Amino acid sequence: MSILPEAAKQYVGMKSEQEPGCEPVERGAVRRYAQAIMDENPVYSEPDAAARYGGAVAPPIFPMHMFRRPFGTPDPLQEHARDPDFDGLGAPRGLPEIEPLKGLSLLNGGSEIEFYRYARHGETVTQQSRYASITEKQTSKGPIVLVVIESEYRNGDGELLIKARRTHIRR
């Protein structure tokens, strides 16, 4: 049995705009993030410790988490406050939601990440993503859909920070 509607495959190749994060890299956001990942490396707070990188930086994967809900956009928590089935996830930034897969749950299947430079405190970061592939796979627990999203993250000068290839499992 297939759970992948033909209409979903039309999303392959769709690309987002090159969109900026809600804010530049903020010192406070970096502190909360570094404490949450339990890696309080001095390069995340002290410019001297991070002189090789041109100043204090954010942890390596931080740029991938800068694309949150911008001011003035609909609040998914309030929109779904009376929906007992709401899983807490809002629509992802940038790429359109794959409407034909809307009823399927989402699990993080894994990633490939290439690092080129850190994001420094105060720098803006942009993200551009595309749906690289949407395929179905049969597993011992039934069919799953694999959605692969490729993204590039750049600083305000357009310099490449990170390339990522993420796999979402939908079932």
Add this chain to the structure above:
Amino acid sequence: MAASESPCFEEIEIGTTLPRLEKGPFTTAHLMRWSAAMENWHRIHYDQPFTLAHEKLPGLLINGSLKQQFVVQLLKDWAGPNGWVWKVSFQFRAMNLVGETLWVWARVTGKRPGPGYGLVDLDIGIVNDKGIESTPGKATVAVPYRGGKPVPYPFVPPGINAP
């Protein structure tokens, strides 16, 4: 290894295992702290009734987005300030639940010369206190040659001429 050190290419032996990085045990507060830091409100990380009854999962899940940080931390701290973690890939094969302790590991599987620096290939993963592997993957780390210059920053991958 002190943060001021980086291993040099010549001294790294294939088969070497890096010192493991221990994280946890993870409480719901750890997961809430991470969810708040990244503003991700997926209920499977903090809403136990929803997670068990609605999503039919065995417990609150440690975020994959959090686990990946630990893999990069282990490699980055090993590479030191003169090295660079170039590539990391991993699959989330098994769930890790609240209450578990995680050990991040890496083992050198290969070495190749690069332009002005050496490249080290590693297998990586995360095992829990039951010995179950949840996050198998691979990584490539750039390290300086003995007595050589630090790996260039920003990183210039092999095959691309330095600007």
